[in-house]
Amino acid sequence: MTRVVFASADPNSSDIRAVEVDMSTDLGTLELPAPVLTASGCAAAGKELDQFFDITELGAIVTKSVMLKPRSGRATPRMAETPSGMLNSIGLQGPGIDQFIEHDLAWLAQRGARTIVSIAGGSVDEYAKLAQRLRNVPGVAGLEVNISCPNVENRGQVFACHAGTAAQVVQAVKRFADPKMPILAKLSPDVTDIAEIADAVVRAGATGISVMNTTLGMVIDLDSMRPALAGVTGGLSGPAIRPIAVRCVWQIRQALPHIPILGMGGIRSGEDALQFILAGANAVSIGTVIFNDPSAPLRIQEELAQALAIRGFTSVSEAVSFAHRSATAEVGVEVSEEDQDGQ
Amino acid sequence: MSKPVQLRGEVLDVRRSGSYFVISMTAPGIPEQTRPGHFLNIGIGGEDSSMLLRRSFAIHQVQERGMYGGTLEIVVGVNGKGSQWLADRKRHDTVSVVGPLGRPFVLPKQPVACVLVGGGYGSAPLFMLAEQLRERGCRVDVVIGAATEDKLFGVLDIKRLASSLTITTDDGSLGEQGRVTDVLPEVMERHDAGVVYACGPMGMLAAVAHIAGNHRAHSQCSVEESMACGVGVCMTCVLPVVGDDGLTRMVRSCTDGPVFRGDRVRWSDVGTIPDDVVGAPQVGGH
Numbered sequence: 001m002t003r004v005v006f007a008s009a010d011p012n013s014s015d016i017r018a019v020e021v022d023m024s025t026d027l028g029t030l031e032l033p034a035p036v037l038t039a040s041g042c043a044a045a046g047k048e049l050d051q052f053f054d055i056t057e058l059g060a061i062v063t064k065s066v067m068l069k070p071r072s073g074r075a076t077p078r079m080a081e082t083p084s085g086m087l088n089s090i091g092l093q094g095p096g097i098d099q100f101i102e103h104d105l106a107w108l109a110q111r112g113a114r115t116i117v118s119i120a121g122g123s124v125d126e127y128a129k130l131a132q133r134l135r136n137v138p139g140v141a142g143l144e145v146n147i148s149c150p151n152v153e154n155r156g157q158v159f160a161c162h163a164g165t166a167a168q169v170v171q172a173v174k175r176f177a178d179p180k181m182p183i184l185a186k187l188s189p190d191v192t193d194i195a196e197i198a199d200a201v202v203r204a205g206a207t208g209i210s211v212m213n214t215t216l217g218m219v220i221d222l223d224s225m226r227p228a229l230a231g232v233t234g235g236l237s238g239p240a241i242r243p244i245a246v247r248c249v250w251q252i253r254q255a256l257p258h259i260p261i262l263g264m265g266g267i268r269s270g271e272d273a274l275q276f277i278l279a280g281a282n283a284v285s286i287g288t289v290i291f292n293d294p295s296a297p298l299r300i301q302e303e304l305a306q307a308l309a310i311r312g313f314t315s316v317s318e319a320v321s322f323a324h325r326s327a328t329a330e331v332g333v334e335v336s337e338e339d340q341d342g343q
Numbered sequence: 344m345s346k347p348v349q350l351r352g353e354v355l356d357v358r359r360s361g362s363y364f365v366i367s368m369t370a371p372g373i374p375e376q377t378r379p380g381h382f383l384n385i386g387i388g389g390e391d392s393s394m395l396l397r398r399s400f401a402i403h404q405v406q407e408r409g410m411y412g413g414t415l416e417i418v419v420g421v422n423g424k425g426s427q428w429l430a431d432r433k434r435h436d437t438v439s440v441v442g443p444l445g446r447p448f449v450l451p452k453q454p455v456a457c458v459l460v461g462g463g464y465g466s467a468p469l470f471m472l473a474e475q476l477r478e479r480g481c482r483v484d485v486v487i488g489a490a491t492e493d494k495l496f497g498v499l500d501i502k503r504l505a506s507s508l509t510i511t512t513d514d515g516s517l518g519e520q521g522r523v524t525d526v527l528p529e530v531m532e533r534h535d536a537g538v539v540y541a542c543g544p545m546g547m548l549a550a551v552a553h554i555a556g557n558h559r560a561h562s563q564c565s566v567e568e569s570m571a572c573g574v575g576v577c578m579t580c581v582l583p584v585v586g587d588d589g590l591t592r593m594v595r596s597c598t599d600g601p602v603f604r605g606d607r608v609r610w611s612d613v614g615t616i617p618d619d620v621v622g623a624p625q626v627g628g629h
Contacts, residue, residue, distance in 0.1 A: 043576055044576040048575040048576050049574075049576065051346055051347055051574075052347070064578075070621050070622035071622040072592075072620045072621065072624070073581070076580075076582070077569065077579075078579040078581070079569070079579040081395065081396045084393040084395065085395065086396060088579065093578050230614070239395075290572065291395065291397070291576070292395045292397065294572070294576075
């Protein structure tokens with residue numbers, strides 16, 4: 001329980017209240033003491049951010065997507081600032097799974113942080129091998145399957161863009177991972193019908209959905225009059241894409257009323273996080289805003305508790321999907337049948 | 344090891360120096376940890392700013408104690424909306440500061456002769472460095488250069504700290520016409536320099552590292568790569584650097600740098616992924 005102290009919304013009132021908000025939540029079988037996580041690729045493996053706040057206070061650290069082998073990533077420039085956001089083309093630079101387990105995961109386990117490991121592959125087989133390699137490794141609370149990173153070369157073949165290939169990857173991970181391991185499939189917004197993809201990965205064995213990854217964008221540098229990024233296109237993130245992400249969460253929640261959703265995309269404040277929860281997210285991840293404010297995840301978690309309390313919620317779970325309630329379920333509005341009949 | 348602090352600093356003064364702005368601010372907790380070559384970054388435009396990325400600056404001067412407690416100074420060159428916003432700050436405005444960041448210059452244990460080379464406002468971190476080298480008994484000769492006189496930073500102040508000061512400008516408006524690297528070999532030879540410290544644009548650093556190598560001198564170069572986070576999580580500021588094991592890796596300027604040994608950076612490969620870098624894409628792979 002998180003104790004929240006706040007002043008009354010009524011400016012004429014000096015009423016100060018303290019309430020308890022139950023911040024625990026779950027993503028299916030993955031129980032979390034708090035609903036704010038880091039977004040993959042924006043928190044490395046937690047160590048750097050632990051200088052700014054206690055990372056064990058968060059729901060979990062979602063680590064940067066790791067591949068089987070060490071990977072250099074793309075050439076620089078790798079990023080460009082855009083209005084309320086940024087474009088990035090890192091190209092999944094990373095140490096490879098063995099180094100990751102030996103150093104990063106070991107540190108997170110020793111630190112006592114819950115960890116969701118994001119995995120990325122260039123083939124279905126690579127995802128399967130990663131899932132297998134992570135079996136029985138201590139300190140892994142769940143897997144996030146990055147099937148939607150737009151930065152891997154061969155862009156036409158992004159797994160997340162087709163229900164069939166998305167499902168194939170998830171099925172392979174499910175088959176080779178620890179049978180009880182929660183599996184989140186991270187979806188791309190760059191599809192025609194995101195609910196269809198969500199449905200396909202759930203049928204393939206995903207425990208839940210992470211939504212959303214960056215959306216593909218481009219900036220032209222006016223000095224060179226060439227693409228600003230060495231990788232030409234890049235993933236757009238930050239508050240600029242937040243409404244797209246809220247829409248994706250909403251659409252998936254409508255299609256799949258009971259599937260766990262980890263929502264993300266441009267969250268900058270506790271009120272932003274609350275939008276995702278009301279739209280159907282069971283938990284949220286904080287990404288690009290970390291670059292603006294390295295303490296953002298814990299700040300947002302505290303602001304979210306406040307935002308819930310102010311609106312009369314005593315738990316996160318009460319607020320999940322609250323925006324989907326029918327008009328007749330409006331709080332404080334009792335509609336009798338007689339009234340509806342106009343009598 | 345320094346541990347970065349995140350705080351709101353109060354602007355004490357913004358003053359012009361040539362075409363630059365020197366901003367002094369309160370920053371309790373940062374000065375006592377700062378060593379020459381450390382940097383900090385500043386959030387632009389307040390909590391709801393549409394400019395999300397923090398701007399990085401070398402720490403120019405620090406004062407641990409004084410009327411305002413710990414204070415520091417940075418030098419800002421206006422080259423976009425973000426730096427313009429910063430230059431427009433007024434006394435008592437507050438800004439979000441994170442620092443000290445990065446790995447500072449390594450100082451010699453012996454009192455060897457050192458040459459400090461600054462390009463443009465790249466001379467900013469060299470003042471503290473010059474003071475500390477002199478305290479160790481090192482001879483300090485300084486070379487600073489810029490395109491034009493107004494783009495030189497701190498000529499008068501650094502003169503007091505240096506045994507000699509050589510100035511170059513591209514247009515000859517002050518000092519010798521030419522580049523810092525035109526005069527560097529002679530300055531090194533005259534004083535039998537054992538170490539060269541440099542801060543400035545990539546091209547200048549590459550040339551300085553090359554000259555130092557020719558003179559069998561050690562070089563410490565502080566790079567300027569564009570960074571998104573400055574704290575080691577975003578992986579945007581990488582460059583190819585040779586490690587102790589002889590292998591080249593794409594390493595972060597923010598946490599592995601910004602100061603690198605000049606003989607370890609593969610200067611001509613900056614902005615590329617060399618074929619032999621650890622994890623380079625395989626032919627036919629993804």
